[in-house]
Amino acid sequence: MDSVTQILLGSAVGYATLGNKLGRKSLLVGAAFGTLPDLDVLINFGGDVENFVYHRSFSHSLIIQLLLSPLIAWLIAKMHWTKSVSLTRWSVAIFLIMGTHALLDTFTVYGTQLLWPVSNYPFGISSVFIIDPMYSLPLLLAFIALCFTRLQPYATKINTAALVLSSLYLTWSLAAKWHIDNKIQHALTNKMIAFKQFESTPSPFNTLLWRAVATTEQGHYEIYASIFDSVNEVDIRFYKTENHVLNLLDDDQRIALLQNFTKGLYGVYQQEQSYVFSDLRMGLEGFYVFSFEIAKPFENNIELSDFRQLQNRPPLNRASLVFKRITDPYVNLSLIHTE
Structure with a gap:
């Protein structure tokens, strides 16, 4: 998905996992780690073809993210403002933020190598376009709402609602794809x-x-x-x-x-x-x-x-x-x- 959507999703997941400890700081944490996997675009893998194929490889691998999350958590835990969150919780939060980034990317057609280096197969469900306002809008509205102090008593409910609505949209996209594929298969057969x-x-x-x-x-x-x-x-x-x-x-x-x-x-x-x-x-x-x-x-x-x-x-x-x-x-x- 596009970078803005990944930032919004990362912020929502960050708040869901760390919000009751860090408050609005968790939005920034989620935004940062929600962006991290896509920084592989800054790497030159050797040429235009290699840059095309190896994007969304190691940085989007759930295996690599699972292994790196405790290390990143250990480094973060050395900062004073992070002491209120346990090392285990930091590890889980970071993995969920980066992991949901990779999983969301699999809903597009490009191809995401979730199991690198065990497999370089590019998973791609192809049920949403790389930019889809209907998916991003609930997350955007929740992000804006969570920035206002007076809405803090309702922050958890607002954030949860946004995640549920965006997830329901992905579910709809799968149903739509099944319907379209069935229709096209009949047209080709005819x-x-x-x-x-x-x-x-x-x-x-x-x-x-x-x-x-x-x-x-x-x-x-x-x-x-x-x-x-x-x-x-x-x-x-x-x-x-x-x-x-x-x-x-x-x-x-x-x-x-x-x-x-x-x-x-x-x-x-x-x-x-x-x-x-x-x-x-x-x-x-x-x-x-x-x-x-x-x-x-x-x-x-x-x-x-x-x-x-x-x-x-x-x-x-x-x-x-x-x-x-x-x-x-x-x-x-x-x-x-x-x-």
Whole structure:
């Protein structure tokens, strides 16, 4: 999730575990440790591909967090203002703050390596968008309320209510995803479309309109479906890709990393004088957030490129169409023509 939401969640968990001992200071403690796992973005893992794949690895591992929490607690306990909290309670609080950060990230599609180094599998439920105001709003309102002294008698109830409401929203997102996946599967079956890999993700800022990708040997289908769509109103469009190019390239660890991390949901495109590897899970056709230049034509062959990440974000001026599409199945969200 976005950094602001993680700060708010960390503050709420911090207050739930430390509030009766530290008061409003627990909000700051929660905000700090709720941010800590995402500081791995400051680390250069060796290149654009490695930075993409290894983000949310060791710093988001529940195993590493469990091992580090007592050490961090021991260091914190040396400060004078922390003496009112036992070492055990500090350890539990820190683990819960960082652990809920990692668990919340698994609800997005990116991929979170919860069991690193035992496993580098990127867990991703893909039931909420990386920024979702409906999840964050209860936590934000509670954070603001807890900053006012006159509301302190009700602070615990306010904080608990915010955590319950935000958790209920995550539960709703799982139900919505099940409903959408079922609807899309019926639509694909009706059109006799077979596929290899499939994933659905919420469209930006909501869980009412969903985008899905279904891959085949020749390309992939980009699919839009609203909670309110009938099966026949699900929008399915096919796009050809050049994935066979990967067979012409020498083995390279970076290609294997990308294939595994995207769970097979990728497309290779020829753009001008280069071949581009795109993660189909994030963005939309023609504008994928994580795209890397992997190769270039050379004489009568193809040679590996530098795997630099391309700036290819979707245009913001079409964001309003997302909300129109929720209730109107005739709104076209495609930016390029199908073949």
